[in-house]
Amino acid sequence: MEVLGIDFGGTGIKGAPIDTTTAEILQERIRLETPQPSTPEAVADTIKQMIDHFQWKGKVGVGFPAVVQNGVVKTAANIDKSWIGVHVDQLLSLKTGCEVHAVNDADAAGMAELYHGAGKGNGGIVMLLTIGTGIGTTFFVNGELFPNTELGHIQFNKETVEKYASDAMRKKLDLNWKKWGGRLNEALTYYEQLFYPDLFIIGGGASKRMDKFQEYLILKTPVIPAQLQNNAGLIGAAMFASKK
Numbered sequence: 001m002e003v004l005g006i007d008f009g010g011t012g013i014k015g016a017p018i019d020t021t022t023a024e025i026l027q028e029r030i031r032l033e034t035p036q037p038s039t040p041e042a043v044a045d046t047i048k049q050m051i052d053h054f055q056w057k058g059k060v061g062v063g064f065p066a067v068v069q070n071g072v073v074k075t076a077a078n079i080d081k082s083w084i085g086v087h088v089d090q091l092l093s094l095k096t097g098c099e100v101h102a103v104n105d106a107d108a109a110g111m112a113e114l115y116h117g118a119g120k121g122n123g124g125i126v127m128l129l130t131i132g133t134g135i136g137t138t139f140f141v142n143g144e145l146f147p148n149t150e151l152g153h154i155q156f157n158k159e160t161v162e163k164y165a166s167d168a169m170r171k172k173l174d175l176n177w178k179k180w181g182g183r184l185n186e187a188l189t190y191y192e193q194l195f196y197p198d199l200f201i202i203g204g205g206a207s208k209r210m211d212k213f214q215e216y217l218i219l220k221t222p223v224i225p226a227q228l229q230n231n232a233g234l235i236g237a238a239m240f241a242s243k244k
């Protein structure tokens with residue numbers, strides 16, 4: 001099925017039509033700035049602009065940087081707080097005239113990587129982290145998704161994992177790769193002790209720079225970069241909508 005995949009991130013909103021059977025990107029991806037403040041009305045306008053650009057009439061999947069439970073936004077760590085309680089599927093479907101389905105961005109990226117990318121064919125317990133403005137987590141047990149895990153918000157070193165080891169924090173504190181890689185290693189070690197995963201996949205913006213920090217990840221569990229990198233979110237969002 002052809003579905004328009006959209007990834008709503010802290011700084012950019014990216015989109016492209018996707019063949020959900022092959023995960024192929026069918027037209028050049030576009031990126032629009034995330035409006036600030038990222039209120040529901042402003043983001044809906046930007047998504048409408050994207051749909052108009054592709055002259056899209058079919059289904060749309062949106063990877064959303066928050067917990068989305070049955071179409072309703074439940075948290076807002078890195079987006080405008082007025083999103084909490086909004087029925088995002090309804091809002092965006094009304095605004096655009098298309099059938100829109102939203103899913104947590106990390107869960108979207110995880111689905112794309114597990115079925116078409118770095119995790120393809122992996123059974124067991126696979127944990128994928130999207131590391132960017134925030135830290136998103138997704139969990140698969142024998143190919144089945146456990147949605148909205150939000151382990152980036154787990155308390156760690158008097159902070160949360162997200163506040164300690166996100167890519168935004170690396171930039172804000174101007175940490176070098178060794179220092180930041182060390183922080184990520186501590187966070188992954190903590191997850192390792194809690195969940196004993198069989199594989200970690202690192203996605204989000206940070207996955208493109210894995211060569212810079214891989215040597216500081218000293219874990220018992222294998223750690224590999226996402227293959228679809230920054231496209232995983234929009235591919236997975238399209239896959240999610242195709243099943244609705």
Ligand code: BGC
Nearest residue numbers: 065066067077106134135136
């Ligand atoms: C949000 C998650 C999201 C992650 C990555 C976190 O702050 O709580 O829902 O997956 O950022 O965008």
